[in-house]
Amino acid sequence: MPPFGVLAIVLGLKMPDTPIAKLKVRRQKLADLMPVNSAALILSAQQMHRNSDVEHKFRQNSSFWYLTGFNEPDSALLIIKTEKETVNYIFARPKEKEKEIWTGYRSGPAGAAEIGGIEQSFLFSELKPQLEKLLGGLQHIYFDFGSENYISLGIEILDLVRQKRIYQITSTQNLLGELRLFKDDWEIAQIKVATQIAAKAHNLAREACKAGEYEYYLEGLMEGFFRQNNCNWAYPSIVAAGQNATILHYTNNNGILKDQELILIDAGCEYNYYAADITRTFPVNGKFTTAQKEIYDLVLKAELAAIEQSKIKNATFDQIHEKAVWILSNGLKDLKLLTGSFDEILEEKKYRKFYMHRTGHWLGLDVHDIGAYQESDGKSKVLKPGMLMTIEPGLYFDPENSSINEAFRGIGIRIEDDILITEIGCENLTELAIK
Numbered sequence: 001m002p003p004f005g006v007l008a009i010v011l012g013l014k015m016p017d018t019p020i021a022k023l024k025v026r027r028q029k030l031a032d033l034m035p036v037n038s039a040a041l042i043l044s045a046q047q048m049h050r051n052s053d054v055e056h057k058f059r060q061n062s063s064f065w066y067l068t069g070f071n072e073p074d075s076a077l078l079i080i081k082t083e084k085e086t087v088n089y090i091f092a093r094p095k096e097k098e099k100e101i102w103t104g105y106r107s108g109p110a111g112a113a114e115i116g117g118i119e120q121s122f123l124f125s126e127l128k129p130q131l132e133k134l135l136g137g138l139q140h141i142y143f144d145f146g147s148e149n150y151i152s153l154g155i156e157i158l159d160l161v162r163q164k165r166i167y168q169i170t171s172t173q174n175l176l177g178e179l180r181l182f183k184d185d186w187e188i189a190q191i192k193v194a195t196q197i198a199a200k201a202h203n204l205a206r207e208a209c210k211a212g213e214y215e216y217y218l219e220g221l222m223e224g225f226f227r228q229n230n231c232n233w234a235y236p237s238i239v240a241a242g243q244n245a246t247i248l249h250y251t252n253n254n255g256i257l258k259d260q261e262l263i264l265i266d267a268g269c270e271y272n273y274y275a276a277d278i279t280r281t282f283p284v285n286g287k288f289t290t291a292q293k294e295i296y297d298l299v300l301k302a303e304l305a306a307i308e309q310s311k312i313k314n315a316t317f318d319q320i321h322e323k324a325v326w327i328l329s330n331g332l333k334d335l336k337l338l339t340g341s342f343d344e345i346l347e348e349k350k351y352r353k354f355y356m357h358r359t360g361h362w363l364g365l366d367v368h369d370i371g372a373y374q375e376s377d378g379k380s381k382v383l384k385p386g387m388l389m390t391i392e393p394g395l396y397f398d399p400e401n402s403s404i405n406e407a408f409r410g411i412g413i414r415i416e417d418d419i420l421i422t423e424i425g426c427e428n429l430t431e432l433a434i435k
């Protein structure tokens with residue numbers, strides 16, 4: 001088995017910079033979607049305080065990163081589109097030797113402009129006075145107010161926008177969602193690193209798993225592997241043994257692994273801010289009980305069928321879910337876990353008692369990536385090459401559900417892969433993770 005440390009060495013330990021040409025294309029595409037006489041203002045993430053003198057690890061705002069490739073807090077991107085031209089402005093912290101000694105290198109406005117290939121640069125402290133000057137005569141601004149970042153600055157910006165009589169204020173989410181839905185070749189290369197390292201981490205956990213071990217041990221093993229390969233977790237890992245797996249967002253990870261029980265691990269890393277999202281469920285001792293095997297085989301069948309569905313040209317997002325629901329419902333009926341006719345089970349959504357979430361979500365810079373799930377006419381999104389989604393059916397049986405056979409109570413199983421839609425069907429980016 002080749003060690004994955006090799007991969008990190010091949011890739012180099014430094015995150016690759018986003019090519020400036022890609023950043024320019026993204027900003028141009030965003031501007032193309034904006035009406036004439038409009039502005040888009042995207043703030044960076046803020047450095048979040050944790051406790052006493054400790055700060056949270058900085059993680060850039062995904063959309064800001066997508067458009068600028070700039071990885072510092074207290075920054076902003078402003079795009080102004082008029083009839084005459086479109087101009088990009090970046091705002092960044094000043095270079096200050098004293099501060100850099102304590103908290104690290106700062107690029108300064110000129111450095112930020114160079115990284116992003118952006119024409120104009122200013123200090124972040126200049127943002128309001130520059131907006132005062134630059135927003136005059138515009139009719140529309142795209143701005144995300146209400147995120148946890150820069151609340152008081154956001155209020156001041158809204159005040160300024162009102163003073164400028166710009167009455168159309170829209171979130172950037174729809175425009176950027178439409179762009180971020182389609183991954184370019186460079187993004188796919190980053191995602192493939194994340195998915196391979198995450199898949200390998202799952203296999204390591206499977207090898208190390210044994211009765212008497214604790215959930216946190218496997219969590220640490222996987223997250224340690226993420227860091228060893230220049231990745232961070234993309235979301236807090238779920239390592240859920242036995243009936244903990246029936247809690248969908250379980251993150252305590254302090255339970256003990258028991259013989260004859262299953263373990264569900266939903267963990268993924270991000271590389272260069274691109275996320276992987278994988279779930280695997282397997283028996284602690286390597287051998288399924290009859291009931292566990294019946295449910296596992298059913299979930300796997302639903303997952304494989306949903307992946308097949310994604311290969312069909314112009315399949316919709318909803319069709320993936322419907323396929324999984326159809327197979328799970330059929331199987332639950334056969335196992336006598338659901339009663340009534342098949343039509344009844346579907347119409348009355350009886351399956352929801354055991355399958356209460358959707359079959360997938362968009363994946364990218366955010367693990368639940370932005371991007372609409374409907375076309376503009378309200379119909380389910382048609383899957384096109386370059387889109388990336390998870391496919392993750394599961395079944396969960398409440399340990400206290402006395403209406404089902406005891407053998408099924410407390411079983412929680414989910415299987416999740418990351419599926420890239422391609423010209424010829426799809427590519428499963430996480431098939432390296434044993435299932």
Ligand SMILES: [Mn+2]
Pocket residue numbers: 277361390392416
């Ligand atoms: Mn997921």
